[in-house]
Amino acid sequence: MIVHSIFFYFFSVIAIFSSLMVITSRSTINSVFFLILDFISVGCLFIMVGAEFLGMILLIVYVGAVAVLFLFVVMMLNVAEQKQSWFIGKKSTHIPTGLIVSVLILLELLVVVGGWKYKEDVMSSSSLVFSNISNTHQLGLVMYTDYILYFQLAGIVLLLAMIGAILLTFRERIGVKKQSYFKQVSRSPSTAVELKDVKFNEGVKIDD
């Protein structure tokens, strides 16, 4: 048991330390690296309490995909310079907006923590009668029976977000030649080569 608590404190100290470093470190790249460290240590905590499925999914989704995109954005855009200009620039609208958002999040957290006391007992759910089955099985049993509606709704929300993002960034480029693999491969030598008589001073129009 002692060993278990040593590991618990080890991972929690790393998690708290790195989440503090995310918001305090100067360089944005370092922030993202600390965020990754935070995700990994929280994933380890999940695994320690026996929620191995959640821990692994956290690693795959957040560390394997989301944080990579964060890193991309931070590396490509020069965020550090932008941050400097926000603080130096006279009319900065970012700090008030940020303050409002963070106050809202604080209030929400208070509501959630307060509401925790009055929550329904999740374990009374009808499907959770088996006790000796694995964590992943239990999750599957509940997710696809009692909570199927919420599960599908979450999927639809994500799909909508994806379509929205594509729609926002989509721009139709005119005059771009696209390669059609089918056309290319299905060409025969007789259609590929064409002999033309070139008239003087007129030339040949190559493209159609």
Add this chain to the structure above:
Amino acid sequence: MIEYLQILGQEVYKIVFVLVPILVSVAMIVWLDRRVWGLVQKRKGPNVVGPFGLLQTLADALKYIFKEIIIPASANKIVFILAPIVTMTLALVAWAVIPISENLVLSDINVGILYLFAVSSLGVYGIIMGGWASNSKYPFLGAIRSAAQMVSYEVSIGIIIINVLLCVGSLNLTDIVLAQKKLWYVIPLFPMFVIFFISALAETNRPPFDLPEAEAELVAGYQTEYSGMMYAMFWLGEYANILLMCAMGAILFLGGWLPIMDIYPLNVIPAPIWMIVKILFLFLLFALVKAIVPRYRYDQLMRLGWKVFLPFSLIYLVLTASFLFYFDKLPKGNL
């Protein structure tokens, strides 16, 4: 506490017994890779150091150890040094869950396949960190290419894994192998095996998808600024990753340590040897592809990943699920 230390000691002992063979076999498959590459091109390949040139990799490693490590003045030193370490560690850490035979596995966790998937998706960090920390154009371009490529092909690998999991009904790697006792999944899921193999090539940045280090365009991609032992670590990590992907293919599709048929002369051969033979077979395919196929263009690579493999594996997933449901073959698990 003393009890715990004893357990820890045993674990360290076991870990060393897994790691050392892996490192040795990484050295050997580098030799095999170069040898196959040479033979395809009608060259001899490395054949001087040791019998058949088997010690060539050790000689190379020795050379790398004695070379000076140069860190560019404008590089971010910590991240620069961390990148090869991350690559190497992640490549080796994944071996903890690979079962070599029914009882020979370091840790037989419930979510083994998810662990493998998570670790292989973390592999991209070594490359991004190396590319960014070098603070130079070509490494950065190479790193960005590589990250986009690995993230794209992970998606189809994930769906292929779900295909297999539907047939097994468990995330445990030992269960996945034991479920193939009657029929290896390479037969019913053959298209998925092909896609898995090609995605594994892209995931490990092997030719024909070695765009991150396309020497004609990007010098050497994210490894450009690395020298000496740090370069060698990248290189060892890469090959350990390739070996890992081969092991994953062997477990998911080729029945892991199971013999081809459960008949007399075949089932006497010990299980680990079957596993090794299957990994080597897949690696031989990797090496042949490297020698035979020309490099893809970047937009073709992305098209293949998103527009061909992803829809195809999704459709195959629906087909598999409907087949299993209709013929009532869905695994019941341990309920």
